[in-house]
Amino acid sequence: MAHMRCDFFSDVLEMGTSVSVILPQAPREQIGGPAPVHTAPDAPPVLYLLHGLSDDDTAWTRNTSIERYAAEHQVAVVMPRVERSFYHDEVHGQRFWTYLTEELPAVVASFFRVSQAREDTFVAGLSMGGYGALRWALSEPERFAAAASFSGVLDVAEPGLLEARADLYETVFGSQPTAGTDSDLLHLLRTRVAAGTDLPALRVTCGTEDALFAGNERFLAEARRLEVDVAVDLGPGDHEWGYWDAQVRAALAWLPLAADGDDGRVA
Numbered sequence: 001m002a003h004m005r006c007d008f009f010s011d012v013l014e015m016g017t018s019v020s021v022i023l024p025q026a027p028r029e030q031i032g033g034p035a036p037v038h039t040a041p042d043a044p045p046v047l048y049l050l051h052g053l054s055d056d057d058t059a060w061t062r063n064t065s066i067e068r069y070a071a072e073h074q075v076a077v078v079m080p081r082v083e084r085s086f087y088h089d090e091v092h093g094q095r096f097w098t099y100l101t102e103e104l105p106a107v108v109a110s111f112f113r114v115s116q117a118r119e120d121t122f123v124a125g126l127s128m129g130g131y132g133a134l135r136w137a138l139s140e141p142e143r144f145a146a147a148a149s150f151s152g153v154l155d156v157a158e159p160g161l162l163e164a165r166a167d168l169y170e171t172v173f174g175s176q177p178t179a180g181t182d183s184d185l186l187h188l189l190r191t192r193v194a195a196g197t198d199l200p201a202l203r204v205t206c207g208t209e210d211a212l213f214a215g216n217e218r219f220l221a222e223a224r225r226l227e228v229d230v231a232v233d234l235g236p237g238d239h240e241w242g243y244w245d246a247q248v249r250a251a252l253a254w255l256p257l258a259a260d261g262d263d264g265r266v267a
Helices: 059-063 066-073 096-111 128-139 159-164 166-173 185-194 213-225 241-254
Strands: 002-010 015-023 046-050 076-080 121-126 146-150 201-205 230-233
Touching: 002 096, 015 059, 015 066, 015 096, 046 128, 059 066, 059 076, 059 241, 066 076, 066 241, 076 096, 096 128, 121 128, 121 241, 128 146, 128 185, 128 201, 146 241, 159 166, 185 213, 201 213, 201 241, 213 230, 230 241
Parallel strands: 046 076, 046 121, 121 146, 146 201, 201 230
Antiparallel strands: 002 015, 015 076
């Protein structure tokens, strides 16, 4: 695999920013590398992988074996940097949502040869990034074939979260309640179901010892009520990198990537 960190100027953010990228490569002579499950086409599938609140674009490569897992599946991985923005256009700050959803895909398409097809495009993230991944997938379901959240902040309207992060929430969301807005994943899910939207495949995982477990349960309860099929793993685990390393590996195996020599998709 090729691994690089790309520094560039963002017109939306009006400042320089960074994105870490892993691109498929299948060398014949590398010792100890995984045997690829798939052979990457000239324009490989792409996973946008989002970081958590205290991290940056390097967190996934520093704390997990994402490069090795991506090599097995021959998928490109794009890891943007969005500070502590909750992947939002901050009320008192930068337009990170516009950057993520509009500028970043265009930058990736211009810099790297990756597939632009919906069936080859995926998004996932941990904690704040889990929220960002599902918000992006539910806001633009036509862009993604699948989306996954690991220990995500899936109920931003939860009173306890607001109290614990009052200053941060004021910066990002402002003073108005998020319930019932496009910032609210439960509201987004209801809206999409009511409209009969073709949703991406969804996967939600959270450790039972995680402080965010209750919020994940509320999101999943709403999904069940709406009869939305979600792949779920709520086994033992806490809010830590050992858990996320295992979950990103499982998510890559779950993604509906095209099988070698097959025009169909496999789960």
